[in-house]
Amino acid sequence: MLNRLLRPAALLASAGAITVLATACGGGSPAASGDAPAYPALASSATCSQLRTQNPDLAGKTLTNAINPHTPGYESISVSDPTKYEGFDIDLGEAIGECLGFKVNYLPVAFDALLPTLQSGQADFIISDIYATEERAASADFITYSKVNDGVLVAAGNPKQLTGIDDSLCGTTTALNKGFVEVPLVEAQSAKCLAAGRPPAQTALFDNNADCVQAILSGRADSYINDVNTVARFVKDQPDKLARATAVTLPYSIGIAVPQGQLPIRNAFTAALTEIQNSGLQTQLSQKWALDESAIEAPSLITAS
Template structure:
């Protein structure tokens, strides 16, 4: 074989191989050659079900990362509250489900952050309850939130603050999904709901004229991340390396633009 063809052949093999920086060779996977991840596909636009399969920003992102890692993916769709238990029990390799990073969760799992988000107060377009934001106008009102989500924590804290100031408390209505929370406001069963900034952008785009934002973004430096088992440094390092690679090649930025997220969500300048 001519030397030039031999060199080209070796080069093509090298280029086709997974990057050594994003390496899973030191990781024992649930299924060899496959990254098994847990997802609660009820938090659009990050994860939802389309044609019977998980779809959304996180699903597209894990597809990009898996190519860098040289593995297939296997989503395990389950209730959000069961994700950490399933990871700790060895049924999952990672959690990929827009999990907000907080102190309680960080004591149970290790995180690989990939976005920073804010939240917004969403009301009916006519705003019959005259809510002006995350302020005293919420006191005495009903706020819908996703059960177990970060917005439930925000709402319960706001309820406490209303009561401490001698005002009527907030009725916190917990719903299975963000879509259910939105529906309760649309139907007038709740006065407002808390939603992530990207989720609010998607909502306004899909059903224009139905909802409005009250006030400004809050908690806008909260990070979400993929979760790995506590102390699983090899998996954490591999995911971090793959994430840096998709940021470097521009696909991370393109993914944000494709899903119409505000540029402020990016962790990479």
């Protein structure tokens, strides 16, 4: 599903209620009220019908998803229509909205601003290929839906012969998004390099994936580490210039972030996500967006408590 690229103009809040956002452009939410659902079988399922009845504070509202729209396959600006977003995470959020009865609006921010945006109340949830870690759970509650498998993107031919987050990174520069979980992993490897009398493993930090990849293409970085499907997509787009060196298994899951302690929205999203998985829709969306190495995980919670 493609969605209009809209920014919220005002935050409407009431005590004990889930925040909803109005849009700056006349016409309201990305999908006009009354539009036929993109996933009619899901929307009309007994489970989703019951969830809408149980969650009247969500039905008919517009919620904002904070995204970093620079990850092709997950969330990015449509090449064919730059006024729209597209990708697995966009479709997943829309499917949850259809199950629970709300529309989705989008707020694009830098990756390291995702959680602060949610905490400030400018967004109601985050579905943006964000890894659910205990450290991040200090800022939000997470509902997991997929296992993490990273890939290492390098220049074609892998000139530095990189083999993962290991000694091969000594003396090289890794491009990473600010706030990525891989940043401290590379920094820890750098300490090991120095302890062994070798040059450090350096990082170059950027606001989005596209800038990380450009750093490799321009020779300012030797590698970039991220979700393996994201890496594969960049290689597919420029096979003469880029390659995947290896895959790295990390002990994390990808999750949906919701405000801490707001049990109604957390429970509703968990139930809707469970129905989406049970219906086979998450698998269909993964196939649609060529996320060939996705590993669906039954929803579980990662919270600070």
